[in-house]
Amino acid sequence: xxxxxCYPKCTTCQKAKKWLDDNKIDYVQRDIKTxxxxxxxxxxxxxxxxxxxxxxxxxxxxxYKSMELKAKLPDMTQEEMLELLATDGMLVKRPLxxxxxxxxxxxxxxxxxxxx
Numbered sequence: 001x002x003x004x005x006c007y008p009k010c011t012t013c014q015k016a017k018k019w020l021d022d023n024k025i026d027y028v029q030r031d032i033k034t035x036x037x038x039x040x041x042x043x044x045x046x047x048x049x050x051x052x053x054x055x056x057x058x059x060x061x062x063x064y065k066s067m068e069l070k071a072k073l074p075d076m077t078q079e080e081m082l083e084l085l086a087t088d089g090m091l092v093k094r095p096l097x098x099x100x101x102x103x104x105x106x107x108x109x110x111x112x113x114x115x116x
Contacts, residue, residue, distance in 0.1 A: 001028060004030070006031070032089035
């Protein structure tokens with residue numbers, strides 16, 4: 001089962017949802033704002049993704065900017081970053097696509113095509 005984690009008002013998430021629908025891919029949708037990822041989920045997704053933890057931050061988000069995280073992240077431990085991400089779904093880059101063996105962060109059509 002594929003879980004599509006998004007913020008419904010986000011235009012990139014809307015494009016990703018349309019792409020999933022157009023390609024007839026079954027998924028369960030989860031709103032990142034009302035059902036934020038837990039620390040355990042974020043830890044597991046980070047491990048499964050093979051990506052640097054920095055890629056999980058929504059760097060274009062208002063919350064990221066208001067908290068001045070660009071300057072703070074380099075000095076934070078991985079555990080501190082995960083704990084921070086777990087505090088608010090709006091800090092997490094979206095959409096996220098989670099399957100048995102894959103975690104995709106953000107929507108890049110070519111990347112999604114190659115992995116689905």
